[in-house]
Structure formats: C-alpha cells, structure tokens
Amino acid sequence: xxxxxxxxxxxxxxxxxxxxxxxxxxxxxxxxxxxxxxxxxxxxxxxxxxxxxxxxxxxxxxxxxxxxxxxxxxxxxxxxxxxxxxxxxxxxxxxxxxxxxxxxxxxxxxxxxxxxxxxxxxxxxxxxxxxxxxxxxxxxxxxxxxxxxxxxxxxxxxxxxxxxxxxxxxxxxxxxxxxxxxxxxxxxxxxx
Numbered sequence: 001x002x003x004x005x006x007x008x009x010x011x012x013x014x015x016x017x018x019x020x021x022x023x024x025x026x027x028x029x030x031x032x033x034x035x036x037x038x039x040x041x042x043x044x045x046x047x048x049x050x051x052x053x054x055x056x057x058x059x060x061x062x063x064x065x066x067x068x069x070x071x072x073x074x075x076x077x078x079x080x081x082x083x084x085x086x087x088x089x090x091x092x093x094x095x096x097x098x099x100x101x102x103x104x105x106x107x108x109x110x111x112x113x114x115x116x117x118x119x120x121x122x123x124x125x126x127x128x129x130x131x132x133x134x135x136x137x138x139x140x141x142x143x144x145x146x147x148x149x150x151x152x153x154x155x156x157x158x159x160x161x162x163x164x165x166x167x168x169x170x171x172x173x174x175x176x177x178x179x180x181x182x183x184x185x186x187x188x189x190x191x192x
Contacts, residue, residue, distance in 0.1 A: 023075045024065045026082065032061035080135035088127045092120070 012018065035041065035057035043050045068074050099112070112120050133145040142150075152161055 018079070019072075019075055020069050023078050024069045026078070027068045028061045028065035031064045032057055035060060077135045081131055084131040084134070085128065088124065088131065092124065095120075 036052050036054070039052055041053045041056045041060075044053055045051075068078065096112075100109075111117075130145060133148065134143050136144045138144065138147050140147075
C-alpha cells in the first residue's frame, strides 16, 4: 500500500514539479541574486536614492531560467549536481558535528580555522568539481569523470601523467625551498 505522502510526491513528479518548476525557481533565484549583487545593468535613482534595476534583473533571470528548463539535458545535470551537492553538504555538517563533540563549547559555535579551513575548502572544491564531472555525459554515454579516469589509467598516457605529476611535485618543492623565512605565509617570524 502506498502512503498518501508517496502519492503526493508521485503526483508532483507527474505534473513536472521536479523537472520544470523547481529547476526554474533555482536558476531564477541564483541568477537574480547574482545580478542584484553585481549590479551588471547599473543603478537607477529614484527620489534621490539609488536602486538596482530589479525589473531588468528579473526579466534576464526569468529568461535564463526558462532557457535552462527548455533543455532536458541541462535539467538532468542540474538535478544531479544539486542532489550530490546536498550530500556533500551533509557530509560537511556531520564532520563538523563530530569535530564539535571534541571541542570546548563557545558562544560562536564550531568553525574550522587556519590550515584546517583551507584544507576543508579545498576538499569541498574538489568534491564539487568531481560532482560536475560525474553529472555531464559524453556522446558515448559515459560521464566526464569516467572518461577522464579511463584516459588517466590508459597504458599509453600513464607515462605522460606520471611526468606531469612529477613536474608539479618538483615545482612545489622548489617553491617551498626558495620562499623567504620571514614571509607571513611561511608561518615564521619577521626579523627587523
């Protein structure tokens, strides 16, 4: 027996709520917020006060939202990316929950600082890139992540990849050796 709530979810799916309405609202909100923040279309002055051009921003966000919804491939990518991003967000919240269980309680809460914050931001960036590569498909039906992994693991290109990795390691090692000891980013103390 199907519950009433499951029936409602299936009804929403049938009328296109998940394929049309929600992706449109998501794209509209993001584009509108970016246009309001960046003030790409300038400002207008009304009664001595400056306002963003909300009408133009709304029209552009509306059109972009409809153009995205018109492409079923873009909607599929958007749905995949947003669902995996929520999983990545849940992982970060659960990680902070575990970290917070070992820290002293403060009024500000639990926040990563210093090198941990940079490391965690890097991990999240890599996670988002991998999510996008996993959502976009090639003409053959493989994801870009699968195609990239098979290219890296391929026998003829493995020497080229190894050479690139070795060059990156050498460059990072040279940067570490050459940096000045009193530089603020090195963690040392500056001498007068």
